[in-house]
Amino acid sequence: MYFSDASLAGKSRSATIMAAYLMKRFDIGVTEAISQIQDVRDVDPNLGFREQLQVFLDCNFVPNSSKAAYRHWLLREDARMQKGSAICTRNLMIDVTGKYGKPDNVNYQTAGTFAVDETGAPVVDLRCKKCRYISSLILLIIDVYWHRRSLSYYMSRQRKRSSINARTPKLPRNLGRK
Amino acid sequence: MQQVIPGLYISSWYTIFASDALRNEGITHVLTVMKDFHESEILQPFKRMIIEALDDPDEHLIDYFEAAIQWIDDALAEGGKVMIHWYLMNYVFL
Numbered sequence: 001m002y003f004s005d006a007s008l009a010g011k012s013r014s015a016t017i018m019a020a021y022l023m024k025r026f027d028i029g030v031t032e033a034i035s036q037i038q039d040v041r042d043v044d045p046n047l048g049f050r051e052q053l054q055v056f057l058d059c060n061f062v063p064n065s066s067k068a069a070y071r072h073w074l075l076r077e078d079a080r081m082q083k084g085s086a087i088c089t090r091n092l093m094i095d096v097t098g099k100y101g102k103p104d105n106v107n108y109q110t111a112g113t114f115a116v117d118e119t120g121a122p123v124v125d126l127r128c129k130k131c132r133y134i135s136s137l138i139l140l141i142i143d144v145y146w147h148r149r150s151l152s153y154y155m156s157r158q159r160k161r162s163s164i165n166a167r168t169p170k171l172p173r174n175l176g177r178k
Numbered sequence: 179m180q181q182v183i184p185g186l187y188i189s190s191w192y193t194i195f196a197s198d199a200l201r202n203e204g205i206t207h208v209l210t211v212m213k214d215f216h217e218s219e220i221l222q223p224f225k226r227m228i229i230e231a232l233d234d235p236d237e238h239l240i241d242y243f244e245a246a247i248q249w250i251d252d253a254l255a256e257g258g259k260v261m262i263h264w265y266l267m268n269y270v271f272l
Contacts, residue, residue, distance in 0.1 A: 012233050013211040014262045018188055020243040021250050040180040041188055048235025056243050063240050070240075077236065 015043035019053055024061045030054050179203065179261065185254050189263040195220065206258035209246065225253070233264070 019033040028036075030053045037043050045053070051073065058069035065071055179189040179199060187205065197220050200208075208224040213232045227249045229242045253260045 012264075013229075013231055013237075013239065014188055014209075014264045016239055017209065017211060017229065017243070017246050018182060018186070018262050021186070021247050022183070024247055025251075037182055037188060040182055043188070046233075046235045048237070049239055052238075052240040052243075056240055061244070061247075063243065073240075077238075 012043075012045045012049050015041075016045045016049040016053065019045065020056055023053065023057060030057060185259045186250070187259065187261040189261050200224075200261070204259050205261045207250075207253040207260040209249065209260060209262045211262070211264050225258070 015034065015037050018037055019030065022028060022033040022036055023030065026033075030050060033053070034043070034045060034050070055069050055073040056063055059067040063070045065074070179187050179196075181187050187203065206225060207227070208221055209227045209229070210221075211229045211231055213230050227246065229239075229246060231237045231239050231242065250260050250262075
């Protein structure tokens with residue numbers, strides 16, 4: 001084990017904060033902000049941080065869950081985290097508006113509204129269609145343009161069930177056996 | 179330590195050992211981005227902001243942007259000089 005060279009480490013975080021500041025103050029894009037820092041120092045924010053900067057821009061510098069771009073990013077983050085897990089290894093990428101590319105698969109389904117968050121918006125479970133593992137609890141994404149009919153269908157179906165049953169994640173069958 | 183725009187500097191971890199350089203540049207504010215921060219005596223005279231974040235693509239750095247920008251703006255408005263630095267050694271296991 002050894003300590004790596006200074007030039008190899010820490011190229012990302014401080015540069016990302018710096019880039020966020022430059023973007024807001026000078027009203028420039030992500031690439032311009034980073035290249036402006038690169039003019040004076042060898043920095044290279046990782047792809048995850050670059051994406052966050054883009055989301056920051058798309059949210060008009062106020063990233064919170066009321067902004068579609070922020071919610072979509074959370075969803076993509078969640079999908080990436082799930083992708084490597086042992087519970088569900090399917091490709092879980094969902095792009096609700098299609099802004100970040102064509103929605104390529106619909107392995108996930110929205111499984112109804114049961115709860116309401118502090119702003120009064122309903123909360124939706126996203127589950128893997130195959131193993132029923134709950135992927136995330138996110139605010140209802142309003143701007144669903146594709147799959148709209150299925151969404152309302154599942155929502156109406158879930159309302160008829162008891163809320164306790166609906167909120168209990170169903171395990172895959174084989175996990176229940178001894 | 180390099181100046182990106184007037185009054186705003188970017189730096190690595192090692193700069194905190196060069197307190198003379200910081201004093202010569204007239205740095206007044208230090209923004210540290212690291213996890214598990216251990217307070218250093220060298221940084222006592224500076225006004226501090228600490229963002230606890232790992233150098234990891236999954237780190238939600240976006241949640242700190244607003245507060246950090248506000249802090250930098252305030253610091254520059256009162257005529258200060260801000261240095262943003264990270265503060266963690268990368269361990270490489272062989």
